[in-house]
Amino acid sequence: MKIVYVSDLHTNLKNYDELLIVVKKNKPDLLIIGGDIFPRGKVSDHINFAENYLYNYFSKVKEIVPEAMIFFILGNDDWKDAEKSFAGIEEKGLAYYCNCKKVSLKNRFEIIGYSYVPPSPFKKKDFEKLDLKEDAIPLNPSEIYISRGGEVVVTNPSSHFSSVGTIEEDLNLLPLPLDFSRSIYILHSPPFNTALDKVMNGLSVGSRSIRAFIEKKQPLLTLHGHIHESYSVTKRFYEKIGKTVSINAGQINLKVDAVIFDTEDIEGTIVHTNPL
Ligand SMILES: [Zn+2]
Numbered sequence: 428m429k430i431v432y433v434s435d436l437h438t439n440l441k442n443y444d445e446l447l448i449v450v451k452k453n454k455p456d457l458l459i460i461g462g463d464i465f466p467r468g469k470v471s472d473h474i475n476f477a478e479n480y481l482y483n484y485f486s487k488v489k490e491i492v493p494e495a496m497i498f499f500i501l502g503n504d505d506w507k508d509a510e511k512s513f514a515g516i517e518e519k520g521l522a523y524y525c526n527c528k529k530v531s532l533k534n535r536f537e538i539i540g541y542s543y544v545p546p547s548p549f550k551k552k553d554f555e556k557l558d559l560k561e562d563a564i565p566l567n568p569s570e571i572y573i574s575r576g577g578e579v580v581v582t583n584p585s586s587h588f589s590s591v592g593t594i595e596e597d598l599n600l601l602p603l604p605l606d607f608s609r610s611i612y613i614l615h616s617p618p619f620n621t622a623l624d625k626v627m628n629g630l631s632v633g634s635r636s637i638r639a640f641i642e643k644k645q646p647l648l649t650l651h652g653h654i655h656e657s658y659s660v661t662k663r664f665y666e667k668i669g670k671t672v673s674i675n676a677g678q679i680n681l682k683v684d685a686v687i688f689d690t691e692d693i694e695g696t697i698v699h700t701n702p703l
Contacts, residue, residue, distance in 0.1 A: 434652025
């Protein structure tokens, strides 16, 4: 099964266009988008983008490869309240929104998505949770934003992080695959202390609980983004954790950064559109 994987397209419509060219060239069975998909703005801007741009975009992908399935999640730079705008996309069978959901494919592969990342320096917190229960609540930034009822509201780190649980808890509550060796996880945060989670100064900022989950459960694949710059720091876009292949396809280059591979022989086929 051929997969084109991309993450963190954010507001870059040029990259969305280039991704269509990658799809045309590679004719994947699956196109997977790993979060941070929206241009910055209000919740209503996100909803407009989903209903006007994304709907047509996914239709274009289906014109190029009619049999391809599209899976996506949101990331920490997206408002969670915008997810209600995906109903039309899902009803038409254009794409599957996978946060905390499992989608089973005919060939017994299963896709499970999860958007949350550990606390970041950014103010948008819809998709941030403490990694582990014992982690301290970060008090900076002191004023943070979440989406509620279609509006952005101001809150503070203590009330937010103490009420939403942890990534570790969530990972135990995600739907279980029938067979971990045929499971594909789309997890916006990369695993901690890998080639995939390094910021410019070399520090690891990925998720400890995601790493522990991968080590213990050994899915076939985990697909990440979020720390765009890690590829330029480590020069690596994938890493093996035991039997699992973990990939970060965040955007760092002027041309779209996408990763293409076949599940029959992941390491033998994996390529990056911008090899370093
Ligand atoms: Zn992100």
